[in-house]
Structures are given as structure tokens and as C-alpha cells.
Amino acid sequence: MAEKVMVKGTEAIGEAAIRAGCRLYYGYPITPQSELTEYMARRLPEVEGTFLQAESEVAAVNMIYGAACTGRRVFTSTSSPGFSLMQEGVSYIAGAELPAVFVNVVRGGPGLGDIQPGQCDYFQATKGGGHGDYRMVVYGPESLQEAVELTSKAFDVADKYRVVSMLLADGLLGQMMEPVEFPDFVDLNTLPDHSSWAMTGNEGREAHKVTSFNIDPYGLEEMNERYQATYKKIIENEQMHEEYMLEDADVVIVAYGTIGRIAKSVAKMAREQGIKAGVFRPITLWPYPYEALSKFTDQAKLFFTVEMSAGQMVEDVKLSVNGKKPVEFYGRMGGVVPTPTEILNKLKELV
Amino acid sequence: MPYVEKFKGPKALNGKEFTYCPGCHHGIIHRLVAEVIDELGIQGKTLMVSPVGCSVFGYEFFELDGTVAAHGRAPAVATGMKRATPDKVVFTYQGDGDLAAIGTAEIIHAANRGEKITTIFVNNAIYGMTGGQMAPTTLLGMKTTTSPYGRRAEVEGHPIHMSEVIKELDGVAYLARTKVNTPMDVKKTKAAIKKAFEAQLNGDGFGMVEILSTCPTNWGVSPVEANKWLEENLVKEYPLGTFIDKVGEAK
Ligand SMILES: Cc1ncc(C[n+]2csc(CCOP(=O)(O)OP(=O)(O)O)c2C)c(N)n1
Ligand code: SF4
Numbered sequence: 001m002a003e004k005v006m007v008k009g010t011e012a013i014g015e016a017a018i019r020a021g022c023r024l025y026y027g028y029p030i031t032p033q034s035e036l037t038e039y040m041a042r043r044l045p046e047v048e049g050t051f052l053q054a055e056s057e058v059a060a061v062n063m064i065y066g067a068a069c070t071g072r073r074v075f076t077s078t079s080s081p082g083f084s085l086m087q088e089g090v091s092y093i094a095g096a097e098l099p100a101v102f103v104n105v106v107r108g109g110p111g112l113g114d115i116q117p118g119q120c121d122y123f124q125a126t127k128g129g130g131h132g133d134y135r136m137v138v139y140g141p142e143s144l145q146e147a148v149e150l151t152s153k154a155f156d157v158a159d160k161y162r163v164v165s166m167l168l169a170d171g172l173l174g175q176m177m178e179p180v181e182f183p184d185f186v187d188l189n190t191l192p193d194h195s196s197w198a199m200t201g202n203e204g205r206e207a208h209k210v211t212s213f214n215i216d217p218y219g220l221e222e223m224n225e226r227y228q229a230t231y232k233k234i235i236e237n238e239q240m241h242e243e244y245m246l247e248d249a250d251v252v253i254v255a256y257g258t259i260g261r262i263a264k265s266v267a268k269m270a271r272e273q274g275i276k277a278g279v280f281r282p283i284t285l286w287p288y289p290y291e292a293l294s295k296f297t298d299q300a301k302l303f304f305t306v307e308m309s310a311g312q313m314v315e316d317v318k319l320s321v322n323g324k325k326p327v328e329f330y331g332r333m334g335g336v337v338p339t340p341t342e343i344l345n346k347l348k349e350l351v
Numbered sequence: 352m353p354y355v356e357k358f359k360g361p362k363a364l365n366g367k368e369f370t371y372c373p374g375c376h377h378g379i380i381h382r383l384v385a386e387v388i389d390e391l392g393i394q395g396k397t398l399m400v401s402p403v404g405c406s407v408f409g410y411e412f413f414e415l416d417g418t419v420a421a422h423g424r425a426p427a428v429a430t431g432m433k434r435a436t437p438d439k440v441v442f443t444y445q446g447d448g449d450l451a452a453i454g455t456a457e458i459i460h461a462a463n464r465g466e467k468i469t470t471i472f473v474n475n476a477i478y479g480m481t482g483g484q485m486a487p488t489t490l491l492g493m494k495t496t497t498s499p500y501g502r503r504a505e506v507e508g509h510p511i512h513m514s515e516v517i518k519e520l521d522g523v524a525y526l527a528r529t530k531v532n533t534p535m536d537v538k539k540t541k542a543a544i545k546k547a548f549e550a551q552l553n554g555d556g557f558g559m560v561e562i563l564s565t566c567p568t569n570w571g572v573s574p575v576e577a578n579k580w581l582e583e584n585l586v587k588e589y590p591l592g593t594f595i596d597k598v599g600e601a602k
Binding site: 024026050052054055056058059060062063064065066067068069070072074088089092096199200201202203204207208209210211212213 | 365394395396397398400401407410411413414415416417418419420421424427428429430431432433434435436439456457460
């Protein structure tokens, strides 16, 4: 571990990807993450990597698919409208059981929306988006340090299970500057060996066929059963969350990403005013830490979800709470970031 | 007993029976690609990107590492693959629906970047797999299931000439249009395919062969009539020839 350095969010994620052993980036510019694309354009040649600006997000994701077929670590980043365009490719990558890492720096939507930070792509990220029964591992970092660590994790998890993993960030995270401690560069020779399935040329072995395709419904059902078995393992092993001042909390504020971070200030302010609040911050948004959250249904009087959306994660909170306690919601839309004070005022109204 | 050599297919094909209709040219074209791969001695390092369309099973017939791209996206997939492993030979195999409709952007940009990949473009002027709908390459007046009154320029637009469009792009190292409905044409097509691969092997740039092809099933004619129809109609709209040959000119 090196000393702490001051960096910008988008650059922190790019550098983390390179340190995680990724040498391939194909992407297309879109605010508020274009600096990440620019960083990779500048940085990858310095480490003998490959950067290519695609003609569209549709092309970028398919380039990622092609590179992932060769078994190498691949990476792209985009923002909401761009990720919508990538859904076709994400579904194919998931179906072909290829490892790949995506970053979606979410902005206000729907449609062209604006370029301010949003959390309104939660459904798209955690419930699908592309066609077919597939899942992505989705991480919601709250800080640059966490984003850096989760970037490494995203590559490891993608490689381990041969799935798509994604950092669901927002414009706040992308634009902020913070001191970060980067991990060391991964030795490229120690990366997982994908030679048993990857397309590397069939010199001296049987040909490898890497596809999401099977015209026989029984064959395709078998493939789907294999996907689901993988997802089950991920659910069992990869859930992450943070508990903050929850030991004695009456109110569980549930929030992820940068709003999770703001929620911690809210909990502190609430406690100063005599409300025993704490924060449950899911770090993996899929697999969602349902059980960990449901443990608070006996203790807490109220669950309070805060999001920069119309209330998308609130559905997962309700699933965890399963009707045992009230679940309230507060959110802002259109790229508006709620302030700690307005969240606290809403909380005070509720208790 | 006279010595009879057993008929052997090229090594780059695995001998599985093709699933194409009788008289369809996809089978001939597969065989030519495989023979070229054998002759160039590149079987062990060639990666195939199959399309969506009748030849979606292409990857199943070739004894090569292969994948199936989303409809039209093969050039982007091949780009990602080639840039990840520049020492491999990467080719796409695409129909007209794949390359000239949904995948127009991907082919134009891959060609323009001079992507060191090879594209085999099979133009049968119709969507085969989905049952004979109009393609961008469908001829004026030609009846298809979605142009039941015959293609009209003012309603459905004009047939698109992809080779003529791609010929204007500076990244292209080899580009030819051929056909395979006579033995002589088969020989010429094989030579063109070989050059398109050589363009990649030499690092010259993008190589493509557009091959005029039949779809007897969806044209609603016999295989023999289909060959004739191709000769009399398709060739008129899509003149044969070598548009670009810069093979051996790189560096
Ligand atoms: C995104 C998407 N849209 C539509 C289809 C349906 N589809 C399958 S094959 C095809 C047409 C293929 O025609 P062509 O490329 O000319 O190949 P051919 O079958 O004639 O060999 C279409 C539209 C698809 N698979 N994916
Ligand atoms: S439908 Fe047409 S293109 Fe498809 S296999 Fe049959 S003849 Fe060939």
C-alpha cells in the first residue's frame, strides 16, 4: 500500500482498474464520466494497454464482449443513456458467461435527463435491463476509497464467477476529490487462468465455442440452470453492507452510495435531537443484503429509505422488512441532491 | 482396384453437415473460407465471429474458436477481440440484414478505422432466417414478405451498395465483390477471400469480400433458377469487381 494521494473520482476508478490488471478499455464519452474515458486514453498506453473510443455505446459493449471472449480483463464506463444502449451487449455477455466490469455514473433521467447525479438507474442495474434471466453483481460505493476497493473486487468477482459486475456510482462520486490509498499493481501473471474456455486459437486443442446461443430449448434451459446456480453462489458469498450506529436504533435509515454517506450525517444530527437513528448501507445492491437488513425488524420502529430517485430501492427494503414494520421513503429526482437538513426534517415528521 | 482418394473436407471445417437449404450458397462460401484458412496455415490462431441470420450456426461448422455476435455487431465484437489479441486472425461472417441494416454503423466504423479483421459479407438481397423479409439490398420491384407490392424507391428506398459505400473509406486494404454460381466464380471468390485474409495477416488494414448469393427458399425458386436469377438481376444491380487492393502495401 502506497501513501494517500488526492484524486478525482473518475480518475480513481480508472487507476484502480489498471492496478487490478485491466489493460483494455473501450468506451464512448458521456457526462458526468467523460474524464474516466479520458483518463484511460491517457493512462493505458503508459502501461502497454489498449484504449479505443468506440463509435457508440452499442459498439463499445460489443467490443467488450469480443475482448472478454479472449479471457482478458476488460472494462468500460458510461452514464445512464449510455448504459441503456449497452443493455443488449450486457445480456449477451451474461449469456455467454464472460467476465466484464462496467461503471455506470448515474445521472438524472429518464430520457436525456440532465447531467446531475442520480440514483434512478437502480431498477435497470439490479433487476435486469437487458433481455433474459440474468443478473449482474452491482456495487454502490460511498467514497473514493471504497470505489477503488470495489473496483478491484468487481474484477475479481467477475473473473471468479464469469459474470458481469458493475459499479453503480453517481455524478457526486465521479466529480468529488478525496485522498485515496491505492492498492499495489496486480502482477498480470497471477490473474485467473481462463485458458479452459477462452477464445485463444485452437492450436493443439479442441475448438472453444463461446456463445449465449442454443436453439434447443432443453439445452438453453440447462444453460439457464447453470446461470442460476452461479447467481445462487454469489447470493451466498458476495453480499456486502455497512451498519452505522444501529446497535440501539429505533429508526433504520436505508441508503446506498453517496446518499448512504449523507445519511450517516443525518443519523448523527438526529441523535443530537434525541432520535435514535442509525444507517443500514447496502454495498452490494445485487445481491441485496435482504437477511442482514431483516434482522432489524424486531428492534426498529421505522425503516426510512432515502434515494435520489422516485423510490426504487424502497421495494427491496420492503421485501426485507416483509410487512413487519412501516417503511417510509424520501427522495429527490431529476439530479437534485437532498441536503442532510431536509432529510432530517422529513425524518422528524415521521417519528 | 484403382486407387480412389477418399473425399476430404478442409481441416478448418469439422465435417458436421450444413443445415442450409438445398442450393443455398452459404455452404459453398463456408467451404471456401475453410480452404483459405487451411492454405494460409492459420487454423490454430483464427477466431470466428458468427452473425445473426441463417449462418448463425457458422461457428458450429468451423473447427475454430468461435462466438456469435448480436445482430449486426460482429465488426465491433471482432474489433474488441483483435485489439485484445493482435496476434490472432479474426474474421466476421455476415449477411446483408446483419451488415447492411442493423449493423451499418459497426461495419462502416470498423472499416474506416482500418481494423485488421476480415469480413465475409454474404449478400442474398433478402432476410433468409426470418422468412424472406425485405433487406436493404433487396432490388427495386422485388417482392418480399414485407414488400409484398415489390420494393418501391419512394416507399422503401433504394437498394444499398455496401461495397461502393465502404470503398470510400481510407482504412480499407482489400475490397471485392464476387459470386459463386459458376465454377469459375468459385475460384475467383476463393482468391478474393485469400487476399482479404492476407490484408489482415500483412497488417494492411480492413479486408472484405461481398459475395452475391442465393436464397432459393425465400426467393421462391429452384436452386437452378436461383443461380440464373442471380446472374440476370443481382449482378446488374451489384457489379462484380475488385474495388480496393492495397495488399502488401503496409509499412
Ligand atoms: C436485435 C435483433 N433483431 C432482429 C433479429 C431477428 N433476425 C434474425 S436473422 C434476421 C435477418 C438476417 O438476414 P441476413 O443477415 O440477410 O442473413 P440470411 O438469413 O439471409 O443469411 C433477423 C432480422 C435478431 N435476431 N436480433
Ligand atoms: S433460407 Fe435462404 S439463406 Fe437461409 S439457408 Fe435457406 S436458402 Fe440459405
